[in-house]
Amino acid sequence: xxxxxxxxxxxxxxxxxxxxxVRDANVHIKGGDFFSFLGPSGCGKTTILRAVSGFLDPSExxxxxxxxxxxxxxPNKRPTALIFQxxxxxxxxxxxxxxxxxxxxxxxxxxERRKRADELLDMIALPGxxxxxxxxxxxxxxxxxxxxxxxxxxxxVLLLDEPLSALDLKLRQHMRTELREIQQRVGITFIYITHxxxxxxxxxxxxxxxxxxxxxxxxxxxxxxxxxxxxFAASFVGENNVFRGTVKQVQGDKALIATNRSGDLLARISTxxxxxMKAGDDAMMFIRPEAFALAPAGTQGDHFVTATVTNEEFEGxxxxxxxxxxxxxxxxxxxxxLGQSFDSHKGQPMTLQYDVQNAVALPxxxxxxx
Amino acid sequence: MKNLSxxxxxxxxxxGVFFAYLLxxxxxxxxxAFNSPEFPRATPWECLTxxxxxxxxxxxxxxxxxxxxxxxxxGTVVLSVAMGLAGALMLTQIWPKLRATYYTIIIxxxxxxxxxxxxxxxxxxxxxxxxxGLGADSFLSNGLFLTVIGQSTFIASYCMLVLVARLQRxxxxxxxxxxxxxxxxxxxxxxxxxxxxKPAIASxxxxxxxxxxxxxxxxxxxxxxxxxxxxxxxxKVRYGITPAISALAFIIVLLTVFAALFNEANIxxxxxxxxxxxxxxxxxxxxxxxxxxxxxxSNWAAVALVIVACATVTVVGTATVYSPQQCIADVQEQKxxxxxxxxxxxxxxxxxxxxxxxxEQGSSAAPAQSKPAGNDSGFGGVFAPTNLEGExxxxxxxxxxxxxSGFGGVFAPxxxxxxxxxxxxxx
Numbered sequence: 001x002x003x004x005x006x007x008x009x010x011x012x013x014x015x016x017x018x019x020x021x022v023r024d025a026n027v028h029i030k031g032g033d034f035f036s037f038l039g040p041s042g043c044g045k046t047t048i049l050r051a052v053s054g055f056l057d058p059s060e061x062x063x064x065x066x067x068x069x070x071x072x073x074x075p076n077k078r079p080t081a082l083i084f085q086x087x088x089x090x091x092x093x094x095x096x097x098x099x100x101x102x103x104x105x106x107x108x109x110x111x112e113r114r115k116r117a118d119e120l121l122d123m124i125a126l127p128g129x130x131x132x133x134x135x136x137x138x139x140x141x142x143x144x145x146x147x148x149x150x151x152x153x154x155x156x157v158l159l160l161d162e163p164l165s166a167l168d169l170k171l172r173q174h175m176r177t178e179l180r181e182i183q184q185r186v187g188i189t190f191i192y193i194t195h196x197x198x199x200x201x202x203x204x205x206x207x208x209x210x211x212x213x214x215x216x217x218x219x220x221x222x223x224x225x226x227x228x229x230x231x232f233a234a235s236f237v238g239e240n241n242v243f244r245g246t247v248k249q250v251q252g253d254k255a256l257i258a259t260n261r262s263g264d265l266l267a268r269i270s271t272x273x274x275x276x277m278k279a280g281d282d283a284m285m286f287i288r289p290e291a292f293a294l295a296p297a298g299t300q301g302d303h304f305v306t307a308t309v310t311n312e313e314f315e316g317x318x319x320x321x322x323x324x325x326x327x328x329x330x331x332x333x334x335x336x337x338l339g340q341s342f343d344s345h346k347g348q349p350m351t352l353q354y355d356v357q358n359a360v361a362l363p364x365x366x367x368x369x370x
Numbered sequence: 371m372k373n374l375s376x377x378x379x380x381x382x383x384x385x386g387v388f389f390a391y392l393l394x395x396x397x398x399x400x401x402x403a404f405n406s407p408e409f410p411r412a413t414p415w416e417c418l419t420x421x422x423x424x425x426x427x428x429x430x431x432x433x434x435x436x437x438x439x440x441x442x443x444x445g446t447v448v449l450s451v452a453m454g455l456a457g458a459l460m461l462t463q464i465w466p467k468l469r470a471t472y473y474t475i476i477i478x479x480x481x482x483x484x485x486x487x488x489x490x491x492x493x494x495x496x497x498x499x500x501x502x503g504l505g506a507d508s509f510l511s512n513g514l515f516l517t518v519i520g521q522s523t524f525i526a527s528y529c530m531l532v533l534v535a536r537l538q539r540x541x542x543x544x545x546x547x548x549x550x551x552x553x554x555x556x557x558x559x560x561x562x563x564x565x566x567x568k569p570a571i572a573s574x575x576x577x578x579x580x581x582x583x584x585x586x587x588x589x590x591x592x593x594x595x596x597x598x599x600x601x602x603x604x605x606k607v608r609y610g611i612t613p614a615i616s617a618l619a620f621i622i623v624l625l626t627v628f629a630a631l632f633n634e635a636n637i638x639x640x641x642x643x644x645x646x647x648x649x650x651x652x653x654x655x656x657x658x659x660x661x662x663x664x665x666x667x668s669n670w671a672a673v674a675l676v677i678v679a680c681a682t683v684t685v686v687g688t689a690t691v692y693s694p695q696q697c698i699a700d701v702q703e704q705k706x707x708x709x710x711x712x713x714x715x716x717x718x719x720x721x722x723x724x725x726x727x728x729x730e731q732g733s734s735a736a737p738a739q740s741k742p743a744g745n746d747s748g749f750g751g752v753f754a755p756t757n758l759e760g761e762x763x764x765x766x767x768x769x770x771x772x773x774x775s776g777f778g779g780v781f782a783p784x785x786x787x788x789x790x791x792x793x794x795x796x797x
Contacts (some may be wrong), residue, residue, distance in 0.1 A: 075549045082550045088543035092565050102551040104561070136648060231734050326580060 004031030004189050005066040005156035014047050021047040023213040024284035034183050036192040036200040039210030045193045049159050053082045054121045081155035087146040089134040089221035096130030120148040140171045157189045176202050197237045209233045231271030231365035234286040241331045243285040255361040257285045261327040266302040267359035282364035289334040291358035295351040305352045309345045403616035410613040417697035420689040422613040428590035435602030439583050446582035447516035447575045454529025462537045488591030491520035512596025520592045525581045529574040536570035634671035
């Protein structure tokens with residue numbers, strides 16, 4: 001399998017009048033990568049996708065596909081295929097005609113098209129459904145037909161614009177696995193747009209986290225999750241407990257943060273911010289709910305937090321404990337369900353501890369709004 | 371309960387009145403096409419006849435009018451649908467700021483009176499014709515060309531409204547998807563947008579044809595050497611109307627009913643097929659052998675269509691062998707007898723009056739001036755052309771007679787020769 005065709009965005013700016021939709025994006029996507037743009041709606045990720053597929057001209061900067069500048073090349077001449085958010089299957093064509101539309105354009109005979117359609121229908125596990133109309137299929141089936149239609153055009157890069165957002169939860173989880181499998185089978189570059197961090201984390205080789213037209217962080221899923229480089233990335237991807245405060249002291253790659261309500265706490269400075277934080281700066285500290293562990297009551301120190309249990313939840317794979325610290329500071333703790341006995345502590349004060357490696361100190365910034 | 375049934379009853383009565391108002395004239399007119407009197411009327415019923423249909427098909431001017439109407443209609447359909455589609459595409463895809471203004475401009479021709487459009491078309495193209503330096507018989511002053519151009523100016527707006535309604539439901543992502551899959555803009559238009567627009571284009575075409583076919587006030591200025599059916603009918607009515615016009619109306623009504631039923635039957639069939647497809651299994655679908663519902667099954671429109679078709683064939687069949695000559699002769703004979711009786715009656719009255727006057731005055735005054743005698747004979751006999759000989763005799767004696775007869779007789783073409791002798795009857 002060849003390495004596939006890469007996509008590069010160089011100093012990409014896209015403006016609509018005075019509104020800046022994309023601000024100075026620099027992204028290098030390796031050939032054969034499953035690359036996701038992750039961000040809340042309206043952050044400019046679809047705009048980037050449209051610039052790559054050719055429906056939008058960048059205001060500044062370049063889009064390179066396989067190293068070639070795509071300026072002035074229309075969507076029908078680019079080696080990309082786009083899967084639309086609403087799928088955009090042609091409602092009056094049968095499934096097999098939909099799938100082989102790109103061949104019809106090139107003048108292929110009906111027999112050839114039929115044959116190719118049957119192959120692709122087998123691949124997407126819809127054998128024999130070619131004679132139906134799109135309206136006669138279920139949501140998940142339509143989804144797969146849209147993928148087959150895009151793959152039939154034999155693109156070097158497949159672009160997916162939140163294709164799973166219209167499906168129900170169960171189907172969405174199933175399609176994640178399926179999409180990933182298809183990508184590995186065909187070996188082409190996938191660029192995936194989503195606001196669902198679960199989708200991005202499970203499927204992608206690499207993720208770009210976007211906020212209001214700016215790319216905050218690019219990295220693989222683990223890096224994004226464990227070592228976020230901005231407060232936004234930390235709060236948008238996965239759940240996180242935030243502690244606001246100021247930097248009291250920098251100790252090598254760690255910082256002691258004087259938090260507003262929970263005393264002085266020690267945290268690791270994230271890789272991207274090493275050496276950039278100094279005493280007196282406004283800072284934020286993030287600890288994941290699952291990074292907490294119970295500690296003996298009354299223990300004090302720079303990696304202990306005391307709070308009162310307000311509510312408890314059993315979620316199957318974990319116990320969720322909601323706590324309230326001093327001054328109404330809310331926290332969530334998740335303890336893995338390992339079969340241990342769990343007594344209710346509702347209304348009781350508890351002491352939590354964490355591993356300093358798992359707490360991340362970042363410069364203060366905007367948080368993702370739920 | 372009582373209130374409810376009263377409500378229901380009044381709704382039914384309302385519906386009855388409403389449909390009588392809508393369809394009544396058409397029904398009466400259709401009936402007149404089969405009655406033998408020369409002026410279209412439904413009562414008294416005289417004889418069943420099909421001669422008005424043959425009269426219609428022998429009327430060169432009507433046939434020529436139909437031909438011209440169809441030519442103009444075809445031209446208008448092509449031009450209006452094309453312009454309407456272009457306008458609709460502009461309207462839905464132009465940037466939003468200009469949309470309202472653009473809409474107003476495009477819709478304006480509908481609001482301008484047809485007469486104004488007719489005159490302006492004539493004047494405008496005459497100017498163009500002169501500017502280009504062509505003669506009076508050039509293409510630009512051709513009646514067909516001018517009529518098509520003139521009608522299309524406002525019919526295109528109708529078409530655009532129909533097409534815009536459909537276009538607004540079009541997902542532009544479909545065009546983008548086609549482009550993305552390698553289609554050129556032309557291919558995307560032809561393979562994706564046009565098939566989607568097909569039903570609306572068909573409706574717009576039918577609408578355009580009907581609007582063109584019935585148009586009078588624009589055409590009346592532009593037809594030149596090519597009078598359309600409406601123009602011919604209007605000119606005919608000036609000289610009198612015959613049931614041949616009713617026959618034409620009946621044929622048009624029948625065609626409309628046919629088209630409506632056919633359309634309805636088709637729609638229902640499509641629904642049934644869609645349902646059958648849903649129930650069909652994958653194997654049946656791919657082998658193309660799943661059971662299609664029959665044309666007539668659970669489809670009342672199709673059944674009605676077949677019934678109407680059968681009825682039409684029967685009537686046409688009867689018409690070719692049926693001859694109303696005997697009946698018409700009987701009726702004429704009867705009328706002649708009635709007329710004779712009446713003439714004798716009149717003569718007798720006149721004689722009586724003359725004798726009275728003689729008795730009163732001794733010498734005779736002018737008998738022609740004073741008589742209201744015509745009022746008796748007036749309405750009953752006036753419409754029947756066979757009465758004419760009788761009437762002309764009377765008109766010599768009474769002037770008031772002429773006014774009464776004039777109103778009815780003026781429409782019957784065969785009364786024309788009679789009218790020449792009656793002075794002032796046209797007033």
